[in-house]
Amino acid sequence: MQRTVFRNRWLPYLLVFPQVAVTVLFFFWPALKSLQLSLYRVSPFGDRTSFVGLENFTKLLGDPEYYQSVVNSFVFAGGVTLLSVAGSLVMAALATQKIRGLSVYRTLLLWPYGIAPAVAGIIFLFIFHPTYGVLPYFLSFITAYEFNWLLKGWVAMALVVTATSWTHLGYNIAFYVAGLLAIPGAVLEAADVDGAGPLRRFTAIVFPLISPITFYLVVLNMVFAFFESFGVIDAVTKGGPGDATMIMVYKLYKDGFIGLNLGSSGAQSVILMALVIGLTMLQFKYAEKKVTYR
């Protein structure tokens, strides 16, 4: 490996400065602020603050509703990651076949990524709404079961998971298409000659070769689902019915910005941050061993 040496002592610092500045300003500083906030009880207008130590945390940890939101978050993030990564792999595999109009398909597949989560939520709302949605209307011909997500928690969860996954698809597909195209044709041909069928070729060669991409996408989609899925939930279910789709990041928003309980909201953001950092570290420690980098 070649070692780069800078002549000027300060140049490397200057070059990394913008990145460090952005990270400090938009990550460390707000993170420290929420850490500080989590130790206080603040009146809505901020005129009265009192130090309460870890009370905000102990309250949360003694609250079954909070655990429910943690469970919901894992169900949600797991569902979104599985659906969007697996779904995009299938679509990317199809989009790398030799078919006519390939570039058109590829372009179209990227489109969902250009749609803001809130807008995606609204689109799904219109399709699935029990009263005026298109899909429940057609489903009613097939089954008498009412997919009423205004009352049925699991339907609501399935709906927000699908909508969120859909918004991630384009991004994931782009990575998979690039990964699949980078696989040398010679390797696949060799397998072909050895008599491997399409499925065997995929499991023995293609999947291991793109495993770094899969790993990257799993981590990224999971983090994304934990933090940035706010728009879809807010547009479609607002955490309901009951608290069936109340995921951690939405509860944090509701308690902090609607309920004006900034202390608890700060504590929740600290817990969420710790959880996601921990989860990502675990993934790097265990899952990465199964990844083959070229």
Place this chain on the structure above:
Amino acid sequence: MSRTTTLLRSAPWACALWAAIALAPAPASAKTEIHFWHAMTGQLGDATNELVKQFNEGQSEYVVKPLRKGSYPETLTAAIAAYRQKQAPHVVQVFEVGTQTMLLSGAVLPVYQLMKEQEIAVEWKDFIAPVVGYYSKDGNLYSMPFNSSTPIFYYNKEAFQKAGLDPSKPPQTWKQVEEYSKKVIASGVAKCGFSTGWPSWTMVENMHAWHDQPFATKRDGFEGLDVQLLINKEFGVMHLGRLAAWQKDNVYSYGGRAGTADPKFVNGECAMYIQSSALIGGFTRGVKFQWGTGQLPFWGPPYNKATSIIGGATLWVMKGKPAAENRGTAKFLKFLSESNQQMWWHVTTGYLAISNTAVKNLEAGYHFKKFPDQFTAFAQLTKGKATPNSQGLRLGNFVQIRDVIEAEMENIFAGKKAAKQGLDDAVAKSNEILKEFAAANKR
């Protein structure tokens, strides 16, 4: 070398110049600006702007600048953030559930005090009691009622006709609601009997007031911060138990929180609907079939009928502004409270006029004869017997409490919890929230 020094020297001047440009007042108007933040959208936003325009054109000293800051919670959050940066607007519209938060904020100038300071006479006695009561403390009005409404009963006259019911007679009791719903469903003219908007507001808060039942201890929170909810008592359990049972056979059809159930009535899916009286305006334009209104259904003995309670929003005056600007604010609020503006606002939007004079003038102008539906809400608020249970609710963190109640209502309607269990859970969670609020607001 010399170039750098000039540059360095000129830098502060350049800054000053830019600052001067940025800060320069728009084409020198000597008018005092009054900033007014609100959350009114669509037709309601237009009506609000129209009122502001009339005020601005009617005098030359002040100019009110209206600005929509998003939803109610967003407007409140924005005002709080601005206040903490010492950039608060003069007037901010806050929804009724934010009343306790504002009262205890220490950031507001009570309206009665503002008017006293500015020596502007307001005939407080002329205001409709259930409206001002909600926003008063010790008999003094703290915020100016702006858009107030109360839930009323809507019904589809055509569906009634087809089902063999008298389209001129809305049901009076819950028993009739059940009976009519079954007829409507049996005759196939509608899929469900009735639905509701704002579930906690219409079915829990208002039903308790309407039946003269306490919603919370300490006179519904008016008399202290150590408050506990009382909605898991006999009445609440009975009412929600009935709704849950009706949900099973479509007599009732839950349609979500806020106004998400509106399409159920508008599309003709449900024949009856309980929603804010402020929807009269929208329904008049948007509903294709003949519809009518009635008072909220009543359970009958052993309960006594009181009045319903209001919802909507009021205008709060933020403190810390110079007296000269407060004068403009006071004049603007006075203008809004005058009978002519109240009548116009009511006729245009369907929100309640807040002075008895305005109501009398509307009656004298045969407005209610022409639009009897517009009178339903007034009748409900003024003809009933006002009791301590029907004065309104004063709870801290009420937004969260509403969420808690609605989440448990959903669990009850979905059959996941029995009515008693759901309400017990709602009360336990709400009491925690109230405790938290009391602790945060200790002086």
